[in-house]
Amino acid sequence: MDESSEYDEGELRDSAFRLLAMREQSRTELKRKLIQKQWPADMVKRVVDELTQEGWQSDERFAGSFIREKVGQKQGKLKILAQATQQKGISTETVEDIFESMEIDWFELCAQLKQKKFGDDDPADEKAWNRQVRFLQQRGFTPEQIFACVNRPRR
Structure with a gap:
């Protein structure tokens, strides 16, 4: 047959x-x-x-909507990049192009998430600081972005 x-x-x-x-x-x-x-x-x-x-399917269109959704969920660049490339099969170049065209302020996004989850106060101690850093790492932010918004506890 x-x-x-x-x-x-x-x-x-x-x-x-x-x-x-x-x-x-x-x-x-x-x-x-x-x-x-x-x-x-x-x-x-x-x-x-x-x-x-024929234009009915587009990885670029998909990547744009996927990235907008993940940024709206306050996920970091590293996590979004990994999900888009590994799970969704989008090329790294396409994802980077979309990031660039969207002009996302990753430092501001990281700071907003930190403030929403932990408030405005600095971490009270090393344990609280580690918890905040781990949380932001799991959300896909870079060390540079995290350390810019999470202050070391006062000694």
Whole structure:
């Protein structure tokens, strides 16, 4: 039995469009989801390539919306970069280009998150300081950004 009689490429396109209608998808994510629905990998690759060429799927558009969402959640550059490249399959260059075009003040974002979580007061002791630093590291901020907004406890 050949591929065309067993699988309908039109149905595959419809399935891909339904996924894209819900939200933007990266190429990697879209292919993974379609293959999980038991579509043949070679057919999925061909259809996703066509959708990308036609402008229905765009890693740049996806990355922009993904980054805006994560910045809104006050996540740092390192965490966003790792998620976008490792989980979503977006190239580092694309992510860096989007960061640059958005002109995000990572120091200010870090300071806002620190203030929201811990308030305006400096950490009372070394333990509190370590807790604040760890929290901001887990959120994906660089040491330079963290140390700019978390003051050492007074001795």
